[in-house]
Amino acid sequence: MLLKILIKGDPFLQKKINNIVENVKDLEIQKLILDMKETMEFNNGIGLAANQVGKNYRLFVLEFNKLFKVFINPEIKDVSKEEVEMEEGCLSVPGIFGIVKRPKRVLIKALNEKNEKIEYWADEMEARIIQHELDHLNGILFLDRAKSLYKII
Numbered sequence: 427m428l429l430k431i432l433i434k435g436d437p438f439l440q441k442k443i444n445n446i447v448e449n450v451k452d453l454e455i456q457k458l459i460l461d462m463k464e465t466m467e468f469n470n471g472i473g474l475a476a477n478q479v480g481k482n483y484r485l486f487v488l489e490f491n492k493l494f495k496v497f498i499n500p501e502i503k504d505v506s507k508e509e510v511e512m513e514e515g516c517l518s519v520p521g522i523f524g525i526v527k528r529p530k531r532v533l534i535k536a537l538n539e540k541n542e543k544i545e546y547w548a549d550e551m552e553a554r555i556i557q558h559e560l561d562h563l564n565g566i567l568f569l570d571r572a573k574s575l576y577k578i579i
């Protein structure tokens with residue numbers, strides 16, 4: 427089922443989500459993951475956080491190298507000293523793009539959709555998406571971090 431994506435200006439996007447997922451196997455959570463996948467793909471996104479579709483859970487999904495991944499109760503445990511600048515956009519901020527500087531690599535720890543613990547160093551584009559989506563769960567939009575913004579009509 428396609429979900430409605432909240433757009434910048436909606437106060438829910440600026441709220442830090444504190445609600446961790448207690449039971450990954452819960453039908454509501456499993457359905458949410460499928461719906462978020464469908465919604466992200468339909469909108470040609472590469473990442474989507476639960477609060478972008480109005481859900482109060484610390485959970486996000488991404489698609490990188492044609493792999494779909496789910497991060498539940500995610501935490502960034504460490505970051506590289508090296509930082510890189512990349513262009514970012516956001517399904518909640520249509521038409522606006524900007525250059526954001528972030529650590530190149532991050533050590534991400536989370537649960538996946540099968541309730542398995544995952545922990546690894548993500549690099550490049552994947553590290554970028556992870557940081558952008560984790561920001562969402564903390565109520566932060568890329569606009570808050572961008573050094574320059576531009577509109578594409």
Ligand code: ZN
Binds near residue numbers: 515516517518558562
């Ligand atoms: Zn976003």
